[in-house]
Amino acid sequence: MSLASDLGRTRPMQRLANPWGRPRFLVGFTVAYLLWSLLPVLMAVLFSFNSGRSRSTFQGFSFRWYWGDDTLSVFHNESLRAVLIQSLKLASLSVLIVVPLGVAFAIALDRWRGRPATAANTMMLTSFVTPEIVMGVALFLVITKLFTFIHLGTGAQILGLVTFEMAYPVIIVRARLLSIGYEYEEAAMDLGASPTKALRMVLLPLLKPAIAASTILVFADSIDDFVIVRYLSSGASTETIPIRIYSTARGAPTPALNALASLMLFATVIAFAVGAFVYRRATRGEGGETSALSDLAGQI
Amino acid sequence: MALLFVVPFYAIVAVAFGAIDPVFGSPVPVWNPLRWNFESFRYVITETFGNGGIYRPALIRTFLFVGLAVGLCLLIGYPVAYFIARYGGRFKTMLVVALVAPFFISYLMRMLAWVNLLQDDGLVNSVLVSFGLLGSPKNWLDGQAITVVLALVYGYIPYMILPLFGALDRIDPSLLEASRDLGASRRRTFTAVTLPLSRQAILAGTLIVSLPMFGDYYTADLMSGSPRTTMVGNLIDESLNSPFVNRSASLVLVMVMLLFVPMVLYMRSTARAEREGSA
Numbered sequence: 066m067s068l069a070s071d072l073g074r075t076r077p078m079q080r081l082a083n084p085w086g087r088p089r090f091l092v093g094f095t096v097a098y099l100l101w102s103l104l105p106v107l108m109a110v111l112f113s114f115n116s117g118r119s120r121s122t123f124q125g126f127s128f129r130w131y132w133g134d135d136t137l138s139v140f141h142n143e144s145l146r147a148v149l150i151q152s153l154k155l156a157s158l159s160v161l162i163v164v165p166l167g168v169a170f171a172i173a174l175d176r177w178r179g180r181p182a183t184a185a186n187t188m189m190l191t192s193f194v195t196p197e198i199v200m201g202v203a204l205f206l207v208i209t210k211l212f213t214f215i216h217l218g219t220g221a222q223i224l225g226l227v228t229f230e231m232a233y234p235v236i237i238v239r240a241r242l243l244s245i246g247y248e249y250e251e252a253a254m255d256l257g258a259s260p261t262k263a264l265r266m267v268l269l270p271l272l273k274p275a276i277a278a279s280t281i282l283v284f285a286d287s288i289d290d291f292v293i294v295r296y297l298s299s300g301a302s303t304e305t306i307p308i309r310i311y312s313t314a315r316g317a318p319t320p321a322l323n324a325l326a327s328l329m330l331f332a333t334v335i336a337f338a339v340g341a342f343v344y345r346r347a348t349r350g351e352g353g354e355t356s357a358l359s360d361l362a363g364q365i
Numbered sequence: 366m367a368l369l370f371v372v373p374f375y376a377i378v379a380v381a382f383g384a385i386d387p388v389f390g391s392p393v394p395v396w397n398p399l400r401w402n403f404e405s406f407r408y409v410i411t412e413t414f415g416n417g418g419i420y421r422p423a424l425i426r427t428f429l430f431v432g433l434a435v436g437l438c439l440l441i442g443y444p445v446a447y448f449i450a451r452y453g454g455r456f457k458t459m460l461v462v463a464l465v466a467p468f469f470i471s472y473l474m475r476m477l478a479w480v481n482l483l484q485d486d487g488l489v490n491s492v493l494v495s496f497g498l499l500g501s502p503k504n505w506l507d508g509q510a511i512t513v514v515l516a517l518v519y520g521y522i523p524y525m526i527l528p529l530f531g532a533l534d535r536i537d538p539s540l541l542e543a544s545r546d547l548g549a550s551r552r553r554t555f556t557a558v559t560l561p562l563s564r565q566a567i568l569a570g571t572l573i574v575s576l577p578m579f580g581d582y583y584t585a586d587l588m589s590g591s592p593r594t595t596m597v598g599n600l601i602d603e604s605l606n607s608p609f610v611n612r613s614a615s616l617v618l619v620m621v622m623l624l625f626v627p628m629v630l631y632m633r634s635t636a637r638a639e640r641e642g643s644a
Binding site: 088092094095098099101102103105106108109119120121187188191194195196199200202203205211285288289291292296306307310311315322323326329330333334337 | 631
């Protein structure tokens with residue numbers, strides 16, 4: 066800050082000439098922040114392509130830790146492969162369950178005013194603000210002490226993720242519903258469509274961008290989830306990538322761990338690209354260039 | 366939803382106030398409130414708030430770490446959000462992508478990235494040593510409070526910047542122009558116009574960052590793993606993996622009690638924002 070005011074004092078003429086010029090200090094600060102926030106991750110991805118065992122000295126580019134190495138690479142090591150598959154499985158299954166349920170839930174909440182809807186809404190927000198460890202411990206205790214017919218493992222993990230992720234589609238879809246209003250649906254019904262037909266042919270297409278956004282968020286968030294998935298796992302067979310990072314990062318892992326983490330990142334990037342494409346197509350003609358991103362940013 | 370939310374919470378209470386199986390030493394939840402046993406809860410309360418309690422240092426440390434980390438998040442995040450919102454210009458979309466990117470990178474992966482960089486022979490040490498700032502490589506990952514606090518900042522700062530950016534981006538530039546036209550200096554325009562208009566976002570950002578930090582245990586585990594940086598989250602996690610599950614449940618209750626006010630505050634502020642948005 067002091068740097069900025071110094072600049073102001075030393076160059077008064079320039080400042081007068083352009084009162085809306087960019088403060089240089091802020092330019093540097095922002096660039097530094099962005100480098101700080103993204104470079105470490107890029108370094109981690111880079112080292113997943115290291116040909117040596119080190120995670121701090123780069124010894125040449127190779128795919129050794131992805132599939133080159135016959136015993137230690139992600140592709141050939143059974144345990145690493147299982148971790149990758151479990152992660153993808155949990156993320157895709159929770160998207161398949163959470164998104165349709167969440168959309169239905171949001172529509173129901175939107176139509177069904179009054180006290181029950183307010184209560185459901187508050188509950189949804191509560192799950193948003195509760196520290197994850199509280200949810201994790203709670204779900205762990207319920208499943209081990211009360212619903213003992215559900216066993217720890219994939220089923221329990223999915224159940225936990227569904228509970229936690231449900232808030233995303235509900236909040237996003239409700240926001241969209243508010244901006245759509247009832248007019249289109251009423252017009253469809255005035256023109257002779259049945260309520261189901263109006264829902265299917267008018268409302269759902271209008272909700273497409275919100276559905277695309279929720280799908281990306283739910284996928285990215287469940288593949289990254291750590292606390293809940295860890296408490297509800299049943300041991301090595303249902304470990305996911307974040308759990309593996311947690312348990313081995315401080316040991317002496319090979320760059321295969323970086324490769325595993327990078328694969329998770331690539332999966333999210335692909336999901337994001339596909340989702341953004343759908344979003345862009347669905348909102349074509351609705352707003353400017355930045356609408357997809359700023360909408361998404363506003364919703365997080 | 367109620368089934369998945371109210372029941373789990375009741376389970377915490379039932380275990381916290383539950384009994385211990387005399388043979389196996391494992392906790393038995395007591396579902397009937399009339400037969401609750403407060404022994405383990407009382408133990409946790411005494412050890413947390415009492416003088417010389419074994420949980421007390423961790424509680425104080427948690428508040429210290431979270432306070433420092435949130436302060437730093439705000440200090441770093443506000444200028445960045447301000448710059449991108451006001452001066453982003455034609456780069457704005459790109460800059461917002463860069464702001465959103467960390468959301469799509471796993472938290473654990475971002476911590477792994479720093480574990481790599483902070484190793485004894487890692488990049489941070491070699492840079493600091495080669496510039497002569499450090500005589501010999503420092504062991505960053507061995508219970509250094511500063512490492513844990515900075516890791517928390519690194520991990521949660523995107524959640525601070527986005528609401529700030531959202532609020533600052535919505536400020537109509539003509540308000541700032543009016544303020545300057547009426548003779549206010551840059552600084553005065555900032556303190557009298559920009560800052561008050563972003564107050565809600567500062568509050569929301571602070572809450573949204575601090576709530577998960579209070580429950581965090583993996584950052585401290587990965588970046589230090591030493592008892593010198595134990596936070597309340599670590600206590601909960603450790604007792605959940607021990608025979609004293611009751612204590613874990615009681616600690617969770619203590620945490621919920623402590624965080625109840627900020628949680629309600631946050632929910633009210635989002636509800637208000639929603640009402641204003643729809644009006």
